[in-house]
Structures are given as structure tokens and as C-alpha cells.
Amino acid sequence: AxxxxxxxxxxxxxxxETVTLSCTYDTSESDYYLFWYKQPPSRQMILVxxxxxxxxxxxxxxxxxxxxxxxxxxxxxxxxxxxxxDAAMYFCAYRGNNAGNMLTFGGGTRLxxxx
Amino acid sequence: EAQVTQNPRYLITVTGKKLTVTCSQNMNxxxxxxxxxxxxxxxxxxxxxxxxxVTDKGDVPEGYKVSRKEKRNFPLILESPSPNQTSLYFCASxxxxxxxxxxxxxxxxxx
Numbered sequence: 001a002x003x004x005x006x007x008x009x010x011x012x013x014x015x016x017e018t019v020t021l022s023c024t025y026d027t028s029e030s031d032y033y034l035f036w037y038k039q040p041p042s043r044q045m046i047l048v049x050x051x052x053x054x055x056x057x058x059x060x061x062x063x064x065x066x067x068x069x070x071x072x073x074x075x076x077x078x079x080x081x082x083x084x085x086d087a088a089m090y091f092c093a094y095r096g097n098n099a100g101n102m103l104t105f106g107g108g109t110r111l112x113x114x115x
Numbered sequence: 116e117a118q119v120t121q122n123p124r125y126l127i128t129v130t131g132k133k134l135t136v137t138c139s140q141n142m143n144x145x146x147x148x149x150x151x152x153x154x155x156x157x158x159x160x161x162x163x164x165x166x167x168x169v170t171d172k173g174d175v176p177e178g179y180k181v182s183r184k185e186k187r188n189f190p191l192i193l194e195s196p197s198p199n200q201t202s203l204y205f206c207a208s209x210x211x212x213x214x215x216x217x218x219x220x221x222x223x224x225x226x
Contacts, residue, residue: 004157006157033212033213035215042219043203043220044217044219044220045158045205045207045215045217045220047214091157093157095212100148100165100171101148101163101209101211102148102160102163102173103158103160103207103215105157105158105159106157107155107156107157
């Protein structure tokens with residue numbers, strides 16, 4: 001079974017600075033998807049960024065980018081120019097080729113942004 | 116607006132009293148699923164449905180039931196809730212597992 005590990009339960013960053021959240025996963029599959037979700041205090045799950053494993057190029061979405069290292073099974077999220085609104089729980093998730101299209105989530109990282 | 120609607124947002128109940136959490140999506144997605152979120156564990160899949168009348172167990176199905184009689188609705192049923200089912204629940208729908216839309220969550224407390 002696939003597992004996803006987020007080794008940093010909490011992180012903090014100064015406003016306007018850059019922060020990197022770590023995620024590693026374990027799988028024997030070669031084709032899969034990886035996601036980062038943001039969960040603010042409103043509880044809504046918001047998709048931040050998505051990466052297809054077959055794509056070598058790292059995904060980017062405005063201030064958010066990933067460092068996808070397929071051989072190392074690592075998928076870190078970099079947030080540049082951090083803003084107060086970035087404060088939230090961040091979840092890394094994996095989706096392989098399973099019948100239920102199941103997302104396997106890491107335990108989450110709480111990001112605090114200091115003004 | 117494309118969305119997944121869950122109700123209720125908060126629910127406090129007593130052990131053994133049957134309850135249903137509703138979920139509805141307006142995107143004509145075939146795939147729907149239920150997750151529970153617990154501290155330190157992230158979200159774990161309870162049940163999923165690939166289409167009308169097609170449902171199957173996820174990672175943590177014990178104590179839960181689902182049904183999919185219409186494409187848009189996917190209710191979660193707890194026949195006899197217990198305190199270990201106290202959790203935050205999310206419904207999600209997806210187009211072929213590529214993009215997922217989550218509901219706003221249901222905070223359930225079983226006393």
C-alpha cells in the first residue's frame with residue numbers, strides 16, 4: 001500500500017519570505033499523480049498544485065512550485081513571497097492506479113506566517 | 116457554480132442514534148467518495164462510488180454505509196454511531212480521478 005509522509009508537523013515563515021514543505025511517498029507504481037492541498041481555518045480543501053509523475057517538468061502555480069524528485073520519491077512544495085493568507089494546514093496527497101481513485105494523504109503540515 | 120454540498124456542517128449526536136450526512140454535486144461527476152480527517156492522520160477514504168449503484172469500500176469502511184441511487188447524491192450513513200467515529204468528514208467528487216472537488220466538511224461529535 002502506498003504511504004505519504006510529511007515529516008514537519010508545523011512550520012513558520014516570515015511574511016514575504018520563502019518556505020518549503022516536505023513530502024515523501026512510497027510506491028511501486030510508475031504512473032501516478034501527486035497533489036498539494038491547502039486547508040485554511042474554514043476547513044475547505046483547496047487544490048494548490050498537481051503533478052503528473054510522467055512529466056519531468058516541475059509544476060508551478062504563481063507563487064507555488066514543487067520540486068518533484070521521482071527517483072527519491074520526494075514532492076516538496078515551495079511557497080515564495082509568503083502572505084498572511086497562506087497560513088493553513090497543507091496536505092500532500094498521492095493518487096495511483098487504484099479502482100477507487102483513492103487519494104492517500106500525508107498527516108499534514110501546519111504553516112504559520114508571521115507578519 | 117460547480118460545487119459539492121454537504122449537510123450538516125456540524126452535528127452532535129449520541130451513541131447508537133442513526134444519522135445521515137448528505138452530499139450532492141452539480142458537476143455530473145461519475146466518481147464520488149467519502150473521507151474522514153483525524154489529527155496527524157490526514158484524510159482517509161471510507162467509501163467510494165464509480166457510478167450509480169456502484170459502491171465499494173475504501174481504507175476505513177467499518178461502521179459506515181453509503182448508497183448511490185442518483186448520480187448527484189452520495190449520502191453517508193452511520194447506523195449506530197460510536198465515539199470513535201467522532202471526526203471531520205469530507206465528501207468529494209471527481210472527473211476520472213484527475214481533479215477533485217471537496218465539500219466544506221461535516222464536524223461530527225458522538226457522545
